Amino acid sequence: MEKITGGVTAPKGFLAGGLHCGVRASQMKKDLAMIYSQTPCTAAAVYTQNKVYGAPITVTKNNIANGMAQAMICNSGNANTCNADGVEKAEAMCQMTAEALGLSPEDIIIASTGVIGAVLPLEPIAKGIKELAPQLTADGGALAAEAIMTTDTKAKEEAYTIEIGGKTVTIGAMAKGSGMIHPNMATMLGFLTTDAAITTPMLNKALKLAVDDTFNMVSVDGDTSTNDMVSIMANGMAENPMIEAEGAEFEAFLTVIKEICTSMAKKIAGDGEGATKLMECTVNGAPTTPLAKAIAKSIITSSLTKAAMFGADANWGRILCAIGYTEGDFQVDTISVDISSTKGSIHVCENGAGVAFDEEVAKNILLEEEIHIQVELNQGEGTATAWGCDLTYDYVKINGDYRT
Amino acid sequence: MEKITGGVTAPKGFLAGGLHCGVRASQMKKDLAMIYSQTPCTAAAVYTQNKVYGAPITVTKNNIANGMAQAMICNSGNANTCNADGVEKAEAMCQMTAEALGLSPEDIIIASTGVIGAVLPLEPIAKGIKELAPQLTADGGALAAEAIMTTDTKAKEEAYTIEIGGKTVTIGAMAKGSGMIHPNMATMLGFLTTDAAITTPMLNKALKLAVDDTFNMVSVDGDTSTNDMVSIMANGMAENPMIEAEGAEFEAFLTVIKEICTSMAKKIAGDGEGATKLMECTVNGAPTTPLAKAIAKSIITSSLTKAAMFGADANWGRILCAIGYTEGDFQVDTISVDISSTKGSIHVCENGAGVAFDEEVAKNILLEEEIHIQVELNQGEGTATAWGCDLTYDYVKINGDYRT
Numbered sequence: 001m002e003k004i005t006g007g008v009t010a011p012k013g014f015l016a017g018g019l020h021c022g023v024r025a026s027q028m029k030k031d032l033a034m035i036y037s038q039t040p041c042t043a044a045a046v047y048t049q050n051k052v053y054g055a056p057i058t059v060t061k062n063n064i065a066n067g068m069a070q071a072m073i074c075n076s077g078n079a080n081t082c083n084a085d086g087v088e089k090a091e092a093m094c095q096m097t098a099e100a101l102g103l104s105p106e107d108i109i110i111a112s113t114g115v116i117g118a119v120l121p122l123e124p125i126a127k128g129i130k131e132l133a134p135q136l137t138a139d140g141g142a143l144a145a146e147a148i149m150t151t152d153t154k155a156k157e158e159a160y161t162i163e164i165g166g167k168t169v170t171i172g173a174m175a176k177g178s179g180m181i182h183p184n185m186a187t188m189l190g191f192l193t194t195d196a197a198i199t200t201p202m203l204n205k206a207l208k209l210a211v212d213d214t215f216n217m218v219s220v221d222g223d224t225s226t227n228d229m230v231s232i233m234a235n236g237m238a239e240n241p242m243i244e245a246e247g248a249e250f251e252a253f254l255t256v257i258k259e260i261c262t263s264m265a266k267k268i269a270g271d272g273e274g275a276t277k278l279m280e281c282t283v284n285g286a287p288t289t290p291l292a293k294a295i296a297k298s299i300i301t302s303s304l305t306k307a308a309m310f311g312a313d314a315n316w317g318r319i320l321c322a323i324g325y326t327e328g329d330f331q332v333d334t335i336s337v338d339i340s341s342t343k344g345s346i347h348v349c350e351n352g353a354g355v356a357f358d359e360e361v362a363k364n365i366l367l368e369e370e371i372h373i374q375v376e377l378n379q380g381e382g383t384a385t386a387w388g389c390d391l392t393y394d395y396v397k398i399n400g401d402y403r404t
Numbered sequence: 405m406e407k408i409t410g411g412v413t414a415p416k417g418f419l420a421g422g423l424h425c426g427v428r429a430s431q432m433k434k435d436l437a438m439i440y441s442q443t444p445c446t447a448a449a450v451y452t453q454n455k456v457y458g459a460p461i462t463v464t465k466n467n468i469a470n471g472m473a474q475a476m477i478c479n480s481g482n483a484n485t486c487n488a489d490g491v492e493k494a495e496a497m498c499q500m501t502a503e504a505l506g507l508s509p510e511d512i513i514i515a516s517t518g519v520i521g522a523v524l525p526l527e528p529i530a531k532g533i534k535e536l537a538p539q540l541t542a543d544g545g546a547l548a549a550e551a552i553m554t555t556d557t558k559a560k561e562e563a564y565t566i567e568i569g570g571k572t573v574t575i576g577a578m579a580k581g582s583g584m585i586h587p588n589m590a591t592m593l594g595f596l597t598t599d600a601a602i603t604t605p606m607l608n609k610a611l612k613l614a615v616d617d618t619f620n621m622v623s624v625d626g627d628t629s630t631n632d633m634v635s636i637m638a639n640g641m642a643e644n645p646m647i648e649a650e651g652a653e654f655e656a657f658l659t660v661i662k663e664i665c666t667s668m669a670k671k672i673a674g675d676g677e678g679a680t681k682l683m684e685c686t687v688n689g690a691p692t693t694p695l696a697k698a699i700a701k702s703i704i705t706s707s708l709t710k711a712a713m714f715g716a717d718a719n720w721g722r723i724l725c726a727i728g729y730t731e732g733d734f735q736v737d738t739i740s741v742d743i744s745s746t747k748g749s750i751h752v753c754e755n756g757a758g759v760a761f762d763e764e765v766a767k768n769i770l771l772e773e774e775i776h777i778q779v780e781l782n783q784g785e786g787t788a789t790a791w792g793c794d795l796t797y798d799y800v801k802i803n804g805d806y807r808t
Contacts, residue, residue, distance in 0.1 A: 052728025052736045052756070082724055084757045116721025117758040226725050303707070304803055311804030317520025320486055321630050324456025332456045352456070353488045354521040393797045399708055400715030 001256050007141035007157025010172040011195035012237040013038040015136035018147025021128025023114070023121060024077035030147035032128040035072040035191060036101055036136050041233035043069035043109065044204040046211050048228035054079050055086030056110045057229060059094060063106045067200030069233050070107040072191055073097040073129065074148050076176070080112040080120045081226045089120050096126055100133035109231050111189050113150055113176060116226060145174035148189055151398055152176050156267045162256045164249050167240040169196040171256055175230075175264040177218075177271075190215060190230035190264055196253060197236035198243040206254045207232050214261035217293065217386040218269045219301045230261075269300075269387035270370075274394030277309055278387065281373040286382030291328045293384040298326040299373060300388030309371060310390035314339060314362035316348040319373060334378040341368035405660050411545035411561025414576035415599035416641035417442040419540035422551025425532025427518070427525060428481035434551035436532040439476040439595060440505055440540050445637035447473035447513065448608040450615050452632035458483050459490030460514045461633060463498060467510045471604030473637050474511040476595055477501040478552050479518075479529055480580070485630045486521040493524050500530055504537035513635050515593050517554055517580060520630060549578035552593055555802055556580050560671040566660045568653050571644040573600040575660055579634075579668040581622075581675075594619060594634035594668055600657060601640035602647040610658045611636050618665035621697065621790040622673045623705045634665075673704075673791035674774070678798030681713055682791065685777040690786030695732045697788040702730040703777060704792030713775060714794035718743060718766035720752040723777060738782040745772035 009016045016035045024031040043064045047057050063069065073093055080086045094108040112120070145155040159172040175190040198206070211230055236242070243249050270278035281299045286292035299305055302322035308315040316337055324332055337349035343365045346357045365371075413420045420439045428435040447468045451461050467473065477497055484490045498512040516524070549559040563576040579594040602610070615634055640646070647653050674682035685703045690696035703709055706726035712719040720741055728736055741753035747769045750761045769775075 050725065050728040051730075051734070052724045079721070082721055082753070082757050084755075115719075116725060117753070118721075119758075226721075226728060303799075307800050307803030310800060313804065315519075317483070317486055317522075317630075320456045321454065321520060324454040324630060326455075330455070349486070349521070351488075353486050354523075391800055391803075393800050395707075396711050396714060396795055396797050396800060399711030399795075400717065 001162045004159045004161055006159040007145050007174045008035050008172040008193045009138050009141035010159035011170040011193050013235050014193045015138055016144040017132050017136045017140040018143035019132050022124030023075050031075055031077045033074045033144035033147035034132050037070050037235040039235045040068055040070050041235040042200040042203050043233050044207045045229055045231035050226045052226045054081035054227040055090040056112045058087050059090040060109050063108055069109050070103050071101055072109040074111040076148055076150050077114040078118055078120050079114050079116045079227050082117040083119055089122055096129045100129050111229055113189055113227055148176040151273050152271055154271050158260050158263050160256050160260055162252055164252050165241040167238045169238040169240055171260055173260050173264055177268040192232035194234045195238040196234050197240050198234045202243050203234055206257050210257040210261045214265040218265045219388050266387050269389050272389035273398045274392040275389030276392055277390045278370045279309055280387055282385045283375045284383045285377040285379055287330055287380040289382040292382035295323055295326045296384045296386035298322045300386045303391055306391035310392050312363050312366035336376045338374040340372045341365045343368055405564055405566045408563045408565055410563040411549050411578045412439050412576040412597045413542050413545035414563035415574040415597050417639050418597045419542055420548040421536050421540045421544040422547035423536050426528030427479050435479055435481045437478045437548035437551035438536050441474050441637055441639040443639045444472055444474050445639045446604040446607050447637050448611045449635035454630045456630045458485035458631040459494040460516045462491050463494040464513050467512055473513050474507050475505055476513040478515040480552055480554050481518040482522055482524050483518050483520045483631050484516040484524045487523055493526055500533045504533050515633055517593055517631055552580040555677050556675055558675050562664050562667050564660050564664055566656055568656050569645040571642045573642040573644055575664055577664050577668055581672040596636035598638045599642040600638050601644050602638045606647050607638055610661050614661040614665045618669040622669045623792050670791050673793050676793035677802045678796040679793030681794045682774045683713055684791055686789045687779045688787045689781040689783055691734055691784040693786040696786035699727055699730045700788045700790035702726045704790045707795055710795035714796050716767050716770035740780045742778040744776045745769045747772055
């Protein structure tokens with residue numbers, strides 16, 4: 001496995017692009033992204049579990065029910081959710097994209113992100129799609145990654161290569177997500193592309209396994225969005241022997257998918273709305289892995305722990321508190337906690353009670369931009385990692401009046 | 405039922421007081437509160453469901469296992485939680501209080517609130533208890549209410565009278581709580597006193613019923629504290645016929661207990677850390693009442709909804725989003741939402757989709773200090789109300805470095 005530069009256009013046969021069409025007010029901000037594969041792809045996606053979900057989710061589910069896709073269209077600035085005419089408009093966007101690319105509407109994956117409950121203006125999108133389709137290029141991944149951003153401060157893309165069956169397989173990805181982030185199944189938006197040859201069932205399986213341990217372990221604010229989706233398209237142009245079942249080749253593919261999803265998940269957490277720090281929390285020794293996951297998420301979701309991180313305050317009692325209110329059966333009197341960063345590590349809690357530590361050393365560790373919290377329960381083999389960010393003045397500022 | 409002035413010393417036979425003993429650094433801040441009944445009381449309490457819980461919880465549970473109590477001691481500034489010697493010290497505090505008041509240690513309800521995991525300094529408390537016991541008075545309720553505050557900006561006390569069996573029964577209460585507030589069973593600290601004659605089982609029943617719909621429906625930040633507790637002591641000095649079973653007299657008692665708990669719950673939510681507004685959310689027409697409760701709590705806990713309230717932004721899509729990620733079986737396409745305050749009311753959502761409204765009118769409504777969110781599911785008879793507050797810069801400031 002090797003990390004390379006680039007994103008969704010790194011794998012063979014994928015073109016992409018992005019531009020400003022007018023859904024967002026500022027002409028400086030791109031708001032329409034498109035990805036196209038030169039050949040048909042097997043496709044899979046995972047979606048939000050919010051009972052209120054966007055029209056694009058409904059339409060994408062229908063379109064990839066046959067396990068195939070060939071292009072992706074996504075607008076930012078408007079979620080097309082809680083709109084009476086939402087599905088109709090999402091279908092129209094697919095129709096327009098299909099026409100512009102010479103495909104049928106069922107070949108299109110569609111996504112939208114932005115304000116919920118605002119009517120989607122179709123005119124600028126119609127114009128944008130016509131303009132964008134002829135502009136797609138084999139190095140347009142970065143433009144697409146930029147066009148799906150909302151309050152994100154950085155575009156997020158990644159690419160990896162791996163040898164499978166004697167062929168070099170490339171996997172690319174882009175993602176967005178900054179607020180309303182507490183995915184339950186998928187997260188915000190993630191789009192993966194690969195030139196691997198892999199069947200739809202195995203692609204589905206790899207995506208689900210990877211997302212559960214990566215995107216689904218991120219929280220910015222505890223709010224599960226209505227439009228979360230992670231999709232993957234595989235066009236087979238790497239010419240590896242078709243991955244049709246579990247085995248060494250599927251494992252290799254899964255490993256790189258997990259790696260790329262982990263990397264994107266960390267980027268999303270670190271770029272959480274208003275965030276100044278990435279928080280990584282690892283829980284070991286839990287009675288079960290689901291419980292380890294629940295505890296890790298409880299910690300990185302706790303507003304009090306997040307605010308303490310912002311203040312570089314080693315207030316470990318809040319970590320214990322967040323562990324304690326996690327649902328499930330476990331003991332608290334065997335728990336130990338360490339906090340670390342590139343500046344070192346401190347042991348703050350042993351057997352569920354505090355141990356003496358140097359506050360100055362702790363402060364110095366917590367002033368770094370990436371903080372690791374290690375929790376050891378000493379009660380089994382369950383292990384998990386979750387990612388979050390600190391709670392800051394800027395989170396409140398961004399969300400106090402997001403719509404204007 | 406009549407609201408009167410005063411708090412825990414309003415009922416006959418209760419004395420109270422509060423002073424600064426030295427657990428908190430600032431001499432301007434009281435940190436030790438005591439309540440004493442001139443006669444033995446039936447007693448009941450409900451406690452946090454956090455698996456990490458304070459030593460005072462353990463000790464109070466033991467002490468009132470016999471259904472009786474006669475005094476209460478509480479310090480602020482230190483939670484006495486996650487300390488290896490916590491139970492020992494909480495027992496010592498009960499012993500000292502018992503000695504100072506001529507009682508036995510099992511007559512004492514004990515509570516602590518403040519930093520988790522800091523060793524409790526017993527010396528100032530020992531000195532404080534000796535000093536405080538002789539100072540207790542029949543109008544000292546306000547001093548006690550002040551001494552249990554931490555980041556609270558206002559002392560919280562209430563008193564009501566009601567006729568039961570031809571006698572005037574008085575019920576008083578004080579509470580504290582401002583951050584780490586998302587009670588699951590009890591909340592922060594609430595202390596109720598009454599001169600009603602009521603058996604321990606009926607007192608327990610009344611308290612549990614009242615707390616479930618009041619204190620347990622408040623959230624400031626989604627963090628369930630380790631030290632939540634609400635207790636009640638009833639000394640019988642009103643000389644009403646003993647309430648021994650359900651019936652009109654129990655119902656009357658329960659009504660006033662619920663009223664006083666509702667009032668305290670709203671005070672706690674409105675005085676949430678950094679809060680500028682009280683949010684009251686009522687859910688009607690849910691398939692069941694537990695589901696109505698879950699939805700109401702989901703809305704008032706949503707960071708995005710809370711931040712929008714701070715910004716006086718009628719971003720109702722965030723309310724729909726928070727409804728949608730509530731666990732349980734219900735439909736979202738029949739939901740309507742109204743937002744109101746003393747400045748009027750706006751209808752923002754109908755059948756799960758947005759309706760046109762005047763943003764200026766909405767802003768004007770949302771600039772008030774008490775905002776009501778009414779959700780109608782149109783799916784049954786389930787109904788619930790929850791209370792919360794907005795998410796502000798000051799919440800982050802207070803919690804970014806609480807310990808210093």
